[in-house]
Amino acid sequence: CDGTFSNVAIxxxxxxxxxxxxxxxxxxxxxxxxxxxxxxxxxxxxxLRLKHETLFEKRRKTMYQRYYQSIKMKDYGNGNINLIxxxxxxxxxxxxxxxxxxxxxxKFTSRCFKTVIDDTPSYLYxxxxxxxxxxxxxxxxxxxVFNILxxxxxxxxxxxxxxxxxxxxxxxxxxxxxxDIGIHQDDIAKFDTLAALHxxxxxxxxxxxxxxxxKATEGKFFxxxxxxxxxxxxxxxPFYEKNGFMTKDTWFxxxxxxxxxxxxxxxxxxKIWFLGMMVSAPNNYTKFLELKFGExxxxxxxxxxxxxxxx
Numbered sequence: 001c002d003g004t005f006s007n008v009a010i011x012x013x014x015x016x017x018x019x020x021x022x023x024x025x026x027x028x029x030x031x032x033x034x035x036x037x038x039x040x041x042x043x044x045x046x047x048l049r050l051k052h053e054t055l056f057e058k059r060r061k062t063m064y065q066r067y068y069q070s071i072k073m074k075d076y077g078n079g080n081i082n083l084i085x086x087x088x089x090x091x092x093x094x095x096x097x098x099x100x101x102x103x104x105x106x107k108f109t110s111r112c113f114k115t116v117i118d119d120t121p122s123y124l125y126x127x128x129x130x131x132x133x134x135x136x137x138x139x140x141x142x143x144x145v146f147n148i149l150x151x152x153x154x155x156x157x158x159x160x161x162x163x164x165x166x167x168x169x170x171x172x173x174x175x176x177x178x179x180d181i182g183i184h185q186d187d188i189a190k191f192d193t194l195a196a197l198h199x200x201x202x203x204x205x206x207x208x209x210x211x212x213x214x215k216a217t218e219g220k221f222f223x224x225x226x227x228x229x230x231x232x233x234x235x236x237x238p239f240y241e242k243n244g245f246m247t248k249d250t251w252f253x254x255x256x257x258x259x260x261x262x263x264x265x266x267x268x269x270x271k272i273w274f275l276g277m278m279v280s281a282p283n284n285y286t287k288f289l290e291l292k293f294g295e296x297x298x299x300x301x302x303x304x305x306x307x308x309x310x311x
Contacts, residue, residue, distance in 0.1 A: 092132040104133025107210060107227040111137065113177070119254060119304040121177050129175045137232040138172060139275050142179040144211055145224050145234045146279050152191045155184040157269055158281045159237060160257050160292070166274040167285055167298055175303060178233050182246075182266075185238035194236075197222060219250025254305070257292035 064070045082103070085093075091104030091112065105112050112131040113122050123130065130138075142162075149156045158166055159180040165173040172179065188194045196202040197215045204214035212225040222236040239246040247260040265282040272281040282288040289297050303309050 089131075102133055102136070104131050105137065105230055105232075106133070107137075108229055111226075111230050111232050116177060118308050120308045121175070124175060124303060124309055130172075130177060134177070134232055135172060135174075137226040137230055138177070138179060138234075141211060141224060141226045141232060141234050142172075143275055143277065144209060145179075145181065145236070146275075146277065148191065149181075149183070152187075154187040154190055154194075155266075155269065156236075156280050157182050157266055158272065158274065158279060160255070161304070162274075163272075163281060163285060164289060164293070164297065166272050166279070166281065167289065168301075170273040171275065173301070178235055180235050180237065182237050182239050185240040185248075188238060194222060198238075218252075220248070221250055259292060261288065261291060 064073045085103050091102070093101040093103065095101070111134050113134070116122075121130070146156075148154075157163075159182045161173050161176050162179045162181070165171055165176065188198050193202075193205045193207070193213050196205065197213060200215075204212055206212050206228065210227050212228055214223050214225070215221075216223045216235065221238060224234045224236065226232040237248055237250070239248045241247075241263050242260075244263055245260040246263055246266065252258045261282075265284065265288050268283060269280045270283045270285075271278040272285065274281075286298065301311060303311055
């Protein structure tokens with residue numbers, strides 16, 4: 001047969017070919033399939049060697065020359081590629097030109113993992129970190145919340161693991177699944193949406209960008225979700241001053257960092273780089289984090305529940 005799809009051939013031993021039990025993950029000589037085959041061989045620890053010599057006659061017959069045939073074949077091939085991406089749980093593809101193709105969750109789908117149990121999301125048990133599409137949703141939600149808080153001049157600061165990520169590299173911790181922010185309870189009235197949730201006039205509010213603001217069911221704090229369908233979220237914890245400490249009405253017993261702290265850490269607040277912008281954080285944040293997590297917490301990362309799963 002002199003019909004070909006491209007000017008590239010993939011040569012391999014028969015036993016290697018038959019190790020790929022799913023037919024469509026076997027080498028297929030078109031651009032995206034070649035890239036995918038390279039990925040799959042990497043996963044299965046096979047080595048590839050690129051040969052530039054001409055091994056075959058250059059004359060060849062192009063298959064599917066009719067327009068409708070070529071379109072149908074292209075759609076068929078892309079459909080098969082997407083099935084393979086789904087099978088291997090590939091969420092993000094970065095092309096040679098830097099163009100990004102997202103294959104995971106979005107604003108109109110649920111997030112990529114289920115309810116978190118014992119502070120340990122399911123992907124950690126699979127040896128994975130937060131899917132990139134979920135991180136993207138979390139980033140966008142956090143930036144949206146920061147912009148709202150800044151617009152209404154609500155005093156806020158990064159809390160917990162979110163502050164840890166900001167101090168380490170200015171980003172969300174790569175295995176985290178939410179962003180934590182502390183706010184002054186006295187400032188709730190500055191923003192009608194929070195005020196309505198705080199007084200019970202409303203249970204949830206969907207804003208113009210389809211972010212969902214709601215009162216959390218777990219206690220007296222607020223939650224902002226990426227969308228009604230996608231529950232990647234930011235938690236807003238209202239604090240108030242009492243006897244020289246900042247305290248609140250809801251505590252999580254499983255979170256050792258969830259504690260009151262001296263008011264001096266947020267008087268004054270300082271700025272820190274996070275998610276591509278300057279946001280508010282406690283002053284002397286190293287001492288603040290060591291108070292909550294213990295000495296050396298910045299230099300020695302841990303998963304949320306080390307008793308369940310450690311790095």
